[in-house]
Structure formats: structure tokens, C-alpha cells
Amino acid sequence: MPRMTPLSSNGGLLYESLAARLAEAIDTGRVKAGERLPSVRTLSRQYGVSISTAVQAYRHLEDKRVIEARPKSGYFAAPPRPALPEPRESKPPQSARYVQTSPLFVEYFSLLDRQDIIPLGALRPDPSLLPTQKLATLLGTTARRYPELSASYSASAGTERLRRTIARRALDYGCSFDAGDVVITDGCVDALNLCLRAVARPGDTIALESPTYFTMLQMIESLGMKAFEIPTNPRTGLSLEALEFATRKKGTVRALMITPSFTNPTGALMPDANRKALAELCEKRGIPIIEDDVYSDTWFGEARPLPIKAWDRTGNVLLCSSFSKTVAPGFRVGWAVAGRYREAVSVLKRIGSIFTPPIPQLALCEFMETGGFDHHLRRLRQGLAGRQQQLAHLVAETFPEGTRVSRPTGGYVTWVELPNRVDAVELFRRARDENILLAPGPLFTTTGRFRNAMRLNYGTLWSRATEQAIARVGRMAAAF
Template sequence: MDTAPLYRQLASHYLHAIEAGTLNAGERMPSIRVLMARHQVSLSTALQMCRHLESRGVLEARPRSGYFIRKPAKSTLTPAREPQCTTPDPAQFVGVHARVSDILTRGQAAQVHTNFSGAVGAPELYPYEALRNAAIRGLRNHPDLFGRAVPLHGDATFRSVLARRALDARINIGADEIIITQGCVEALNLALRAIAQPGDVIAVESPTFYGLLQILESLGLRALEIPTSPQTGISLEALDLAAQTYPNIKGVVVVPNLQNPLGSIMPDSHKQKLVQWCEAQQIALIEDDTYSALGNSDVPLSAIKAWDHSGNVIYCASLHKILAPGMRLGWISAGRWQARVEMLKYAQSRPNEALPQIAAADYMASSAYERHLRRLRARLREQREQMADAIASYFPAGSCLTVPDGGLALWVEMPAQRSSDAVFDAALQAGIRIAPGLMFSNLNRFDHFLRISCGQPFTRELDQAIRTLASIVERA
């Protein structure tokens, strides 16, 4: 049984007709009156259906003429190029904090109507009402919760739920091997502090999310940027070359599934090879598994940790992107560094508050959680495709884009010579905020890239904003 609202069922019907070529670009849609009569639906349902297809870029409204099938987006953009596998630059850090802070400050100071800068979903993508109810239940069931010291390492039930969920990613760990942290950011901090000392070299994907570069810089660690494929993730060849040039690499940090900003997914064979290579080289492997649940497929992606038999992989994850942006719930399972990470967490911030863990455990143990994830995946897929269509329609020739199989953002290559910094400023002036490519590397290698969030439901306003952005890129 189809449980989608009537207007959505109707929309699917017409989408199929358009995809099948039954209705063609440029043709007029049946009028509202015809739709009402043909499908025995109300005026509001017929209208809602057309507006929905309009917001998805499938129809366009022409004044006094009704709705028309829109021209299909021009064929998708050229996929992003594979990186060259050369010896990496002696990257280290160049004060990315100052750069990122400057960009964030400029972004926050501006009045924007459209914010494409964050890799986070809109509130309506998340089950905040159900979580709120779970929190209220938690407060009722634990009346003296705020009067008692928080439990060491985290709430026991929550840790059990996480251990059970980890089985999906083929990780077999006990609840007592999980430490709850303040988001994945704290987990990464603890992992890096456990394996390295200031001055040490850490290999990272290039491009990578600026949060990681900031963490490395703030800990006095040096980032060694390894070329990373938009399709298959970090280049194992380049990593091996790097290790020959820099024999003192202490750790590798990767986002194997739906990398930020590329959206790449490492093939399982690469994951296994990377685990074995790191073991052989005695280099710690840190896995950031923040995005796995946001793939197109309902079949879970395997974590790198699944191939770890010696405790050399430190697994970090969070619920920030997949369940609740307003909860700071992350966790870490640190293999042979577990005791050291427990100590560092205790000394750095003590255990987390219990309430969000209680609420999240309550929700995640119910079947509603799986339903939420399926819905979230479907919506994000739709939003990514709509956004990719709009970018392909409006961006100037020479732009490249690989549409990833999941995640919250698109990584768009502008034609050469464009500066993301200049585009960022011009876009802000037009009320649009994006994340410029130069935030994602200590080098200037990605200055002609933009990361564009697909976290918000696609609307005519967003379409218009992409059109404006494209003209800024065109003129830049």
C-alpha cells in the first residue's frame, strides 16, 4: 500500500509518464480542471501536485497559460576528474584556522536568504518531535536525573543500542568498548591525541572537511594531504608513495563512506587493503563514519573497522547528521588505544550528559528509527538530484560535478581560474552563502571548487538561488 500523500502519488504518476516519454518537454500539462476530473481529486490536491513538480524543476508555470513540462536539464556535467597520483606536497599546516575562521565570520556577519554552506540537513528532515517526546519520557522516568552525576563512559542502554547498530556496518564490538563523546569532533580529537604528539604528521584525504584541518592545527599536528578520488576515496597508491617520502606518519584519518566534501565511497577491497597496509606500516587508522547511513541504498555500507583484527583502527561516529543536529552525540571505539582514550575523555570533558543519550536510545530501539533513515535517504537523494539538475542547467560550461551516491552536499568544480573566495564574497552580497573550496585544504588546490549543501528541501527559491550563483560564477 502506498502511504504517501495523494498529491505525491499523483506526482509520481506524472513523473513516470515524463520519464517514459509519454509527456515531453515543452508540452502543456493537463489543466488543473482536467486533473481534478481525471483523478477525482480536490482542487488543492491537484494544485499541490503541480507545485510539487514545479519545485522539483519538472514543471514550469507560465503566466496565464498553466503548467508546462520543463526542458530536461542539460546532460549532467562532466564528472569530476580523478586526482593525479603524485608524491603529495609537504602540506603541513598553513594556518587554516585563520582562513576558515575568517570565512565563517564573514559568512555569519552577512544577511543571507539562502544558506548552502553547511553539511547538515534542514530540521524537517529529522524526527525532532519524536525525540522531544522521548526526552520528556526520559525526564519523567528519571526524575532526579539532573541531581545525579552522569554515568562514566555514557548511558549503558545507549551504548548497547550503538553496539547493536554497529553490527549493520559489520563491526563487532561490545557496549563496553564504546565511549560516548561530544559529537564526532570530540571523538576525532581524542583519537588524534591518543596516537600522536604535537609535531607529528597525520595523513588525510584531500580535499577533506575543514573541521578536521582545524582539529589537526589546534593540536599542533601536521596534515599531509593525500590525493583522493571522487569515486573511490583516498588513493592507496598516493598514500604508499607518501609513506616512502615521509617515514614518520603517525596516523591516517579517512571518511570511507560518503566522504565530505567528495561524497566518495571506498570499495570494500580498498577498505581491506588500507587496514592491512596501516597494520604493516604500524600507522594508526582513524575512521570517521559520520555519513554512512545517508547512502542511496538501504543496504548498510561496511565500516573499515569491520576488517580490523588487531585493534589498529579507531572508529568514530555521530548522530549529528543522521538523527539530530541539535544533539551533540558522538562515540568512539578505540581498539588498542581504548584505555588511553577513556583517560583522555575523562580529563578533557568528563562523561556526557545522560538525557540526550536516553532519548536517542529510546528512539533508536524502535522501528521508527529505520523508517526515519529510509525516509531521510530518499529525501536527500531527491534533493541531491534536484540540486544537481539545477547546477547542470545553470552553471557555465567547463563546470564538473560527480553526483555522489549519498550525503548532504555536492562538490562542484568551476571552470578554471575561478576563485571560490571571490565567488563566496559575491554570493554573500546576493544573499547566498556557500562553502568555498579553499576551506577544504591547507593548500590552494581547491580554490575553484564550491561545496553546496543539499540539506534543504528543494524549492523554487533554491532553484533561483542556484541560477543567481551560476551567473556569479559565470562572471567571476
């Protein structure tokens, strides 16, 4: 096994870091399946950790079934279990319809804030993956450094310093815009609302992926607009052919809302070629693209995906994002770079809530400027990638035959298609009675489909209880 760079605990426990390093070596094939791992003593010397830390790391990996202990022989990389097949591309009906959110939403949301429930279905980051202590300190120092900000009205577009920082970082992912193009919002959902209201009117039709983020459907409903769900592949995202067909008649579709990177709920990643073609198609047909880029920084692959905005030449793409999936959901700081619609978004922001509080914005600037951000993102990605593997293994082991599961390469969630006989809404209710929250498929559409599917979140608080809950859901599904 090759010697690797020195180990640092990165704020977590040392044995966890060591285990993550070993798991990565196995996942990437540097250590082959079935290959023998160094002895505990060798491992301890190689990484400069105590014997007990080395033992703890191996036990942890054994629990996760990444390695196997063979009596008297030592530890070996576990043979890969056969991965489950991926879900198939969705085939929604080819028409726009007014959204009627079902009573299922009320059921789902009434459970979401319960403290005693294991939120397997909810898209919420595990706080232990986020830099909570550091942010608390930065919020305090920022508040005391700028006391006048609590007593003042600020500009509706947001804090200049944060807007500059966002514009500067965007160069790294192929987008060139000025601080003046950025409007700071109350999280990404506020940005999506403002952009939607800037480009469309009641009665207009909005194209979306299918399945799609349910809050987008509810926004569309609340604004009296119609949803047009477009076939979507759980690996490559929105079907361009289907969108091209749906928009062939001018005026049918007013705008597109899309999450091309690690979309919620499937985790699909749209290839670059498709992004470029999509930007061109929508520009040609006069369809603004509202792009939700909120998961892009949580990639597990080789590089951060470029947003569709990177191929936008005319200001037709409205890029929306936030810090809620990377740093601080509790701060509610997001942004919109709305291209041609910048002025309209800025006015709507003022009419909607005057401005987003400036103190958290400046605390985030501090966090990004003092170099903690990129380091933190590496840790977050490592944590999410490891859990994605664990979830995939657990589902493969405990879910009934015929289950299909998406293979996200970033983000928080995976899409599970159960055998046809399983009713995911009924499964959701049975799981609820055991204090487990699932997110059944019909939440993610206005068509009533995906009755045998559900979203699972591997980025949630991860513990022995989480793993037991996943296995329990697998057994409950098998009982249908």
C-alpha cells in the same frame, strides 16, 4: 506505469510524498524519459488521493523540471539533461606540513551563524528533514522519568543502554563489538579529537583526503601536528596507490583520518575492495585509521556502506560517528569505537569533559527502540536523494560551461569545480554581499589549492529562495 505500494504521508505533506514517489519512478527508470504519465484523474484513483493533491504533485514536479506539461497532451517524464562531468582526482604536493588556517576561516565562520543568510555552503541539515517534535517530547519524558540524572555524575564512557544499542545496530553493517568498546562523546567531532589525541602526539604527521573536512585540519593545527594530504578521487575517494607511496617509509605518517562514505566535501564513496585493502595496508604499516562514519546512514543506493572498521581484525580502526547528521545535531551525541585505543580514549574523555549528558542519550535510545529510527532514516534518505538530483539539475542549467560536479550517492554535499578563470574565494565574497553563504575550495586544504572549487549542500533548508540562490551563484560564476 506500475501500481506501487499504498501512499502514506510519513509526516510530510501528502502531495510531496506522491511527488517523491513519482520522481523515484522516473529516476530509477521505471518510467522512461519522455514517457507519458497517468492523467490527473487516474493518478488520483491509483493512489487514493484527491484530484487537487494529484494536481499539486504534478505542478511540484514540473517546478522541479522532473516532468514536463505539454498543452492538451498531459504530463511527460522530462528527458534527462546531460549530466556535468565529475571533478578530477586531486594532486596535492607530496609532503606533510604544519597547518596554517587562513583568515578565510574567520570570514566563513563569522557568516555561519547569521540568520539572514542562505547557507548553500554550510554542512547543516534542514531541520524539516529531522524528527524535531518527537525528539522534543522524548527529551521531556526522559528528563521526568530519570530526574536524578540531572543531579548526578555519570560514567565517562556513556550510558550503558545507548552503548548496547549502538553495538547491536553495528552488526547490521558488518561490525562486531561490545557495548564496552563504545565511548559516548559530544558529537562526532569530540570523538575525532579524542581518537586523534589517543594515537598521535604534537609533531606527528596525519594523512588525510584532499580536499578534506576543514575541522580535521584545524584539529591537527590546534594539536601541533602536521597534515599530509593524499590525492583523492571525487567518486572513489582516497587514492590507495598514493597512500601506499606516502607511507612507504616507516614513521612518515603516524595516523590516517578518513571519511570513506560520502566524504565532506566531495561526497565520494570508497569501494569495498579499497576499504579492505586500506585496512590491510594500514595494519601492516602500523598506521591507525580514524574513520569518520557520520554520513553512512544517509546512503541513496542499495545498502548502507560497510565502514572500514568491518575489515579491521586487530583493533587498528577507530570508528567515529554521531546522531548529528541523522537525527539530532542539537543533542551533541556521538561515539567512538576505538579498538586498541579504547582505554586511552575513555581516559581522554574523562579529562576532556567528564561525561556526555545522559538524558539526551536515553531519549535517543527511546527513539531507536520504539522503531521510529529506521522509518525516519528512510524518509531522510529519500529527501536527500531527491534534493541531490534537484541540485545537480540546477547546477547543470545555471552554472557556466566547463563546470564539473561530483555525483554523491549519499550524504549532504557535492563538490563543484568551476572553470579555471573563476576565483571561488572572490565568488564567496560576492555571494556574501547578496546574503548567500558559499564554502570556497581553499577552506578544505592547507595547500591553497581548489581556488576554483566549492562545496554545495543540498541537505540544507530547501525552498524557492534556495533554488534562486543557486541560480544566482551560477550567474555570478559565469560573470568571471
